[in-house]
Amino acid sequence: MNSTKYMNPYLAGFFLGLVLLATIYFTGRGLGASGAVKSAVVASVQTVAPSHTNNAKFYKEYSEEHPGNPLNNWLVFEVVGVIIGAFLSGLISNRLNFTLEHSPKISSKTRIAGAIFGGLFFGLGAQFGRGCTSGAALSGMAVMSTGGIVTMFAIFGSAYGFAYFFRKLWL
């Protein structure tokens, strides 16, 4: 059976906007994603090298801002929800499948390396930007945060600027 078509982008955007608006109304904060990765990193390092987290500044500042277990965090719960939501959507639209998607002109290995390095840059950049496309750009736009909107333009501007150099990965 073929997978169902994707939703009309404007309609999807409208629904996404409503989800974001409801989140802001209920909780006073926007949506996010990279923050949960940060929690996971802190939790992992705490488990592997507890003494290190007591000394290194990043972890000390983190635990000052977020006392308690780093996984006991709003964004962690939200991201668990994202996984469930995406899975349900994939289920009803027939898109659940273990696949490695890549351009036919590149090998699987190249795609995997690209995904890892891309993720690495994104993770690193999201720390500087205090959020990623969801936490800084989208949620920032909803509340008209200067920093969020600046980050949004920087992300898309930079992606367009560098797109030419990585065109062989996609086209």
Place this chain on the structure above:
Amino acid sequence: MGPLVPDIIGNELNFIVALFCGVGFGFVLEQAGFSTSKKLVGLFYGYDFTVLRVFFTAGVTAMIGVVVLAHFGLLDMNLVFVNPTFLWSAIVGGIIMGIGFVIGGFCPGTGICAAAIGKIDGMFFMFGTFIGVLIFAEGYPLFEGVYKTANLGNIRLYETLGISQSLFAFLLILMAVGAFWFTSLIENKVNGVKNSDLKLKRIYVLLTGVAIIVGLSAFIMPDRKEAMLKELNNNNFVASYNTEYMTSDELAFRIMDNDANIQIIDLRSQKEFDSLSLPKSSRLTLTSLFEKDANKLLSVKNKINIFIANDELTAKKGYILSKELGYGNLFVLQGGFNQFKKDIIEFAKPDKAPTRDEIDTYRFRAKAATVIPQLIQENKLKNAGGEKKQAKRVIGGC
């Protein structure tokens, strides 16, 4: 009044809410097609602008919603998380993320969605973000300078640009619509589609219409808060406003009687409030009457709210605002706090012989003059230990 956290939704329940918000978020992202890197990077090569459409529509929808809710007093923007602006860090971070986007084909949110439906590249991407965050954490001493420089606070872009919120929102909507139109042209050109007829489905026209009407109603009508505060400058309006008063004697009696139903809303300065404040009083300002703290205080059922200020006029302004905001059971302290001080706290029996009516009053006042200062003192000691309760902005962000 929103946000509902932490009063209506407790901190534990908030995690459940987070889960549901996430489900909605993930579901829509996946339905929109954000779980495939081909669709995502199409934006940067001009063959598929889905991302831009979804992203801008969502941003504009939420933004209009936030403006409208705040306008009608349903959302206290002082309590909503506004991402802080560290200018250089925001730019540097955005540039790095942009590179990550064209190499990896996902962003963290979409990567999670992709991984959730079994995309192996999505899983590797998320592994990469983990390493990226780890690099930042370990190299933090190196990055901290850039990370913390140029802190502009929780500033909002229309404030930065020095234009009104409505104008800014309007410009952003125009920009989004312009981008939708322009990118459709590019998309058709890149994909070699000719003369595609833009079909306007009735439902979208309808939805857009509703959005525009609701949005405009908030934008065109002057901001309620501004308008109401402006109205208070109109002396005739304030003077002729139908007001209920409470005399110094009645207030003194209720305080001495330890009346559980009274709430005193003190509009004097913080300094004056700190040095001398009546029992059961809370300090507010005319502007803070619009906020959530005041909302909580004034909507308590069966309470009598008495507005006091140094002069009666200021107290009356607080009374009018609260009345207009829909609160009930309001009174103004007659003559203001200055009168109360003169009548009660610093009561001195006049020299001339009192009339028969005055004898009782004076007797009461003489008693009050000794009891009330004691109560004030006790109240001060009681409050000295307690922390000030004030609703704080939610700490959010990634």
